[in-house]
Amino acid sequence: MSLLSKIRETVLCLKAGRVTLPYPAEPRPVPPRFRGRPIFDAAKCIGCAGCANNCPAREILVHDICQELRIIQYLGRRCTFCGRCADVCPEKAITMSHDFETATNAIADLSQRLELFMSTCQRCGRCFPEPSPLERLKLKGYRFDDVASERWVFHSKGYLDTESTVADIRIDLD
């Protein structure tokens, strides 16, 4: 009896077939609306930093080196792939890819760094209007996130401390 039940079980198992996916050997497609790693496009990006201001995990850093050069750095360490950066981007420079095979042995492999030229206003010669104290509270204007130690700085300044790199642009300090 027990031998018969064993045979019956074997037949049942053979009838079920193989369900295990051959995953690491063969690629596995994802659902069409799957949100994987965001991919930044430097050619389309205008440097508005909307993604940095809307990131819930605060993983996108913005650093203004000088008046016309802005660095946007996506760190990707605690990114939850929520897609808010792609939603808010006015130029559609961020796309959520289907890329989920992001396991690494170094966490810095996940970062993406954009070095952008900011074009100046033709009237005032600045990249941004000078913010009022109220706007400064709302984190507009020049941003000084700490790219070297990968930290988000909460209080951005309304002016650039450093000397202007381009001679024909004069920055009025308050």
Added chain:
Amino acid sequence: MIKQLCRKMFRKSLWVYHANSGGCNGCDIEVLNVLTPYYDAERFGIKLVGSPRHADVMLCQGPAMRPTAAALRRAYEAMPEPKLVFAIGSCACGGGIWHDSYNVLGPVEKVIPVNYYIPGCPPRPEAILYGVALALGLVEKKMCPVTLQQRRLPIPRYHPESLVGTGIEIVYKDAEKV
């Protein structure tokens, strides 16, 4: 170097210990998904064990929190050498979305050394399997840091001295890209 060491040391089965130090259980469910027949991590000899003293690999989920950091450290020290630590999920990799909360210390690498990172919130079971296969040397690493530079100014720069003419017509002379 770590990869070669892994190939040498972990030629036999990996026994994993599953440590949650304050996550939301999302990554736990995905890890248990990997162990089901559908994904079948036992092909690679991976077996879930209940005690860190039996384990070779620690799967960390959740950020290092103030109440659980000491327990996590103790569990890590209880594991026999050689040992690997996987940080699974964005909480364990970078501190999670509540990284600035009062009792979240940050990523687990603040407490214990981490060898492999699997980001995602939660990561797909395939992504976890990919990370394990990466550690075993079955697949190649696909990620590297990316830097994108705009070499040129996309629109012509404004120079007041290059404006010619007054009155009705103003000609902008140097319109080429800088």
